[in-house]
Amino acid sequence: MSDNWLAQIKWDEQGLIPAIAQDYKSGRILMLAWMNAEALALSLQEQRAIYWSRSRQKLWRKGEESGHVQKLHAIRLDCDADAIILEVEQVGGIACHTGRESCFYLQLKDQQWVATEPVLKNPQEIYQGKA
Amino acid sequence: MSDNWLAQIKWDEQGLIPAIAQDYKSGRILMLAWMNAEALALSLQEQRAIYWSRSRQKLWRKGEESGHVQKLHAIRLDCDADAIILEVEQVGGIACHTGRESCFYLQLKDQQWVATEPVLKNPQEIYQGKA
Numbered sequence: 208m209s210d211n212w213l214a215q216i217k218w219d220e221q222g223l224i225p226a227i228a229q230d231y232k233s234g235r236i237l238m239l240a241w242m243n244a245e246a247l248a249l250s251l252q253e254q255r256a257i258y259w260s261r262s263r264q265k266l267w268r269k270g271e272e273s274g275h276v277q278k279l280h281a282i283r284l285d286c287d288a289d290a291i292i293l294e295v296e297q298v299g300g301i302a303c304h305t306g307r308e309s310c311f312y313l314q315l316k317d318q319q320w321v322a323t324e325p326v327l328k329n330p331q332e333i334y335q336g337k338a
Numbered sequence: 339m340s341d342n343w344l345a346q347i348k349w350d351e352q353g354l355i356p357a358i359a360q361d362y363k364s365g366r367i368l369m370l371a372w373m374n375a376e377a378l379a380l381s382l383q384e385q386r387a388i389y390w391s392r393s394r395q396k397l398w399r400k401g402e403e404s405g406h407v408q409k410l411h412a413i414r415l416d417c418d419a420d421a422i423i424l425e426v427e428q429v430g431g432i433a434c435h436t437g438r439e440s441c442f443y444l445q446l447k448d449q450q451w452v453a454t455e456p457v458l459k460n461p462q463e464i465y466q467g468k469a
């Protein structure tokens with residue numbers, strides 16, 4: 208076991224890297240979140256996406272409350288080693304806390320951000336009893 | 339003309355936002371770069387991807403040297419307004435300075451980063467006479 212692959216990553220001043228979660232089949236971009244070395248190592252170990260929550264300053268096991276776990280299929284790194292892609296299977300088909308498949312549901316139209324994706328499940332149902 | 343759509347973005351401490359360039363047809367993720375408000379406004383105006391180069395601290399009109407311009411098809415924003423997607427047509431089919439389609443050509447295999455994508459064009463040819 209070597210941590211060399213982690214050392215090759217260019218972490219930012221906060222020790223983080225942006226991680227894009229992408230549906231491994233459709234290519235749909237689901238979300239962008241952040242990881243530190245521990246989160247990335249754990250993601251590999253547990254074969255699911257585990258992020259670093261910048262707002263809560265703690266590890267965030269995606270799906271821990273909603274059940275919407277992201278099963279890991281592949282990890283990709285870019286040419287300057289400062290961004291990664293997680294190719295994932297999105298359990299439940301919902302990545303966003305608003306109940307949509309993707310967090311990128313706003314599209315710019317005539318200089319307005321317009322929601323273009325449907326809510327698949329009421330967030331109150333998703334997080335029912337988990338608050 | 340309103341700049342309200344720009345004000346709705348949650349820029350980071352440096353006034354930047356991560357921007358994912360995605361092929362508008364295949365869904366392939368081409369690269370991740372950064373934008374400030376000026377870069378994003380210009381991208382919309384000129385209908386091509388214009389980034390903020392953090393290393394050079396100046397606007398970076400993608401393709402200005404290589405000719406590998408990214409024509410803009412759509413701009414998407416995520417639920418917490420701190421990441422965007424540019425859906426683009428990648429002129430020349432090459433986004434990466436290494437001559438590959440995507441900058442994310444490294445894949446983690448047995449804890450090693452392995453190049454899994456072919457070089458489509460020699461970088462020396464791409465930047466010939468442009469140095």
